[in-house]
Amino acid sequence: MWKKIYEYMTIAMATLGTICMVAAAGAIDGGYNGIPMNDNWLLCGAMALLGIASYILALYSQQLYSEAK
Numbered sequence: 001m002w003k004k005i006y007e008y009m010t011i012a013m014a015t016l017g018t019i020c021m022v023a024a025a026g027a028i029d030g031g032y033n034g035i036p037m038n039d040n041w042l043l044c045g046a047m048a049l050l051g052i053a054s055y056i057l058a059l060y061s062q063q064l065y066s067e068a069k
Helices: 002-027 041-067
Strands: none
């Protein structure tokens, strides 16, 4: 049972990390072809840190998955 939970947690954390990294890039995107510049640097930093933490948790749950019986 725990192995299945670790598997789904790995998928969820990796997906969340990817979404957070896209959101971090989107927070500071713009400034071309008439699109106004977005200067949400605090949001970019928060999303990047949340994405990095999610990736670390995904790696940790992968390790737990490989050690589970």
